[in-house]
Amino acid sequence: xxxxxxxxxxxxxWKAMELPEGYRAEIIEGAIEVSPTGRYSHSQIVFILKEALxxxxxxxxxxxRNDTNVIxxxxxxxxxxxxxxxxxxxxxxxxxxGLTAAGVRVVFEVTSPGKRSLDSDRIRKRRDYARAGMPxxxxxxDYDGQGAVTLFTGPRPDKADWEDIHRVPYGTEVTxxxxxxxxxxxxxxxTGPKRG
Numbered sequence: 001x002x003x004x005x006x007x008x009x010x011x012x013x014w015k016a017m018e019l020p021e022g023y024r025a026e027i028i029e030g031a032i033e034v035s036p037t038g039r040y041s042h043s044q045i046v047f048i049l050k051e052a053l054x055x056x057x058x059x060x061x062x063x064x065r066n067d068t069n070v071i072x073x074x075x076x077x078x079x080x081x082x083x084x085x086x087x088x089x090x091x092x093x094x095x096x097x098g099l100t101a102a103g104v105r106v107v108f109e110v111t112s113p114g115k116r117s118l119d120s121d122r123i124r125k126r127r128d129y130a131r132a133g134m135p136x137x138x139x140x141x142d143y144d145g146q147g148a149v150t151l152f153t154g155p156r157p158d159k160a161d162w163e164d165i166h167r168v169p170y171g172t173e174v175t176x177x178x179x180x181x182x183x184x185x186x187x188x189x190x191t192g193p194k195r196g
Contacts, residue, residue, distance in 0.1 A: 006030060007030070007073070007074040008074065010027050010030065010031070010032055010074065011027070011074040013032060014027050014032055014076055015097065017032075019034065022036055022037050023035065023036055023037070024037065024078045025076075026076050026077050026078055027074065027075045027076040027077075028075065028077065028120060028124045028125060028128055029075075029124045029127065029128055033116075033120060035112075035117065035120075038080075038110070038112050039112065039113075041142065042080075042110050042111075042112055042142075045110045045140055045142075045190065045191070046066065046080050046081055046108075046110055048189070048190050049064075049080075049081055049108060049110070049140070049186075049190050050064050050066065050081055052184075052189065052190060053081065053083070053181065053184060056181065056183075056184045057083065057086075057180065057181065060086070060180065061085060061086055061180070062083050062084065062085055062086055062105065062180035062181070063083070063084065063085075063086040064081055064082070064083055065081070065082055065083075065084055065088075066079065066080060066081045066082070068082075068098055068099055069097055069098025069099070070082065070098055070099055070100075070101050070104055070107070071093050071097065071098045071099070071100055071101065072100065072101035072102075072128075072131075072132040073132075075128055075131075075132070076097075076098065077107075077125060077128065077129075079104075079107045079108065079109060080108055080109050080110045081107075081108040082104045082105075082106060082107045082108065083104065083105045083106040083107075083179070083180055083181050084099060084103045084104055084105065085103060088103055090103070091103030101132040101133070101134060102133075104132075104134055105134075105135055105136065105179040105180050105181065106134075106135065106136040106137075106138065106176060106179055106180070106181045107129055107134050107136070107137050107138070108137075108138045108139075108140065109121040109125060109137075109138070109139050109140070110139075110140045110141075110142075111139065111140070111141045111142055111143055111144075113142075113143060118141075118143055121139055121141070122139065122141070125137075126139075126152065126162075127160040127161070128160075129152075129155070130152070130155040130156055130157060130159070130160050130161050130162055131155075131157050131160050132155075132157070133155050133157050134155055135153065135155065135178060135179050136151070136152065136153050136176060136177075136178060136179055136181070137151075137152040137153075137155075137162070138150070138151050138152070138176070138186065139152075140186065140190070140191060144167075145169065146169060146170060146194070146195035146196040147169065147170035147191060147192070147195050148167050148168065148169050148170065149167070149168055149170070149172075149174050149186050149191060150165065150166070150167040151164075151165070151166045151167075151174050151176070151177075151186075152164070152165055153166075153177060153178065169194060169195075170188070170191040170192060170193065170194055170195055171187075171188055171191070171192075171193050171194025171195070172187070172194070173185050173186070173187035173188075174186050174187070
């Protein structure tokens with residue numbers, strides 16, 4: 001008897017899911033995670049970030065996208081924002097369910113409150129994005145002390161970790177160091193001023 005492996009079972013279950021409006025499902029580190037869309041403060045940071053990044057990338061070969069499944073080896077994420085080729089057709093999965101992780105150059109997550117949500121962005125997605133070889137991962141974290149931005153570069157897929165991790169408090173600028181968003185600054189205009 002041929003028994004499918006867990007990744008395949010999760011993949012098939014994810015594809016069959018029908019969620020109510022306002023929810024999304026992701027496969028992160030071997031588990032399906034269902035979460036509601038973010039709070040106003042979350043959506044406001046994503047909105048400001050997408051506008052600023054869109055302006056930064058304007059006229060080039062890359063664009064900022066969201067609300068799209070990013071797929072890698074039966075794992076699925078719905079990043080808050082990511083950078084991919086402006087015309088990403090070559091990265092669309094064969095079944096049309098999303099884009100392959102290979103096309104993503106920078107991924108951004110904005111944290112939401114609650115241990116499960118925070119652990120997802122800070123721990124599980126951090127490892128999964130490294131496993132997928134995403135070149136740059138940025139977490140904008142309202143719940144890290146007085147607010148912090150953490151920039152991860154140099155993915156190590158074999159170790160599910162990153163070579164370089166740079167964390168700054170809100171009110172301090174951090175610059176994307178590589179790829180199509182090289183030179184893009186995340187600072188007070190996106191996160192708000194230093195707190196505390």
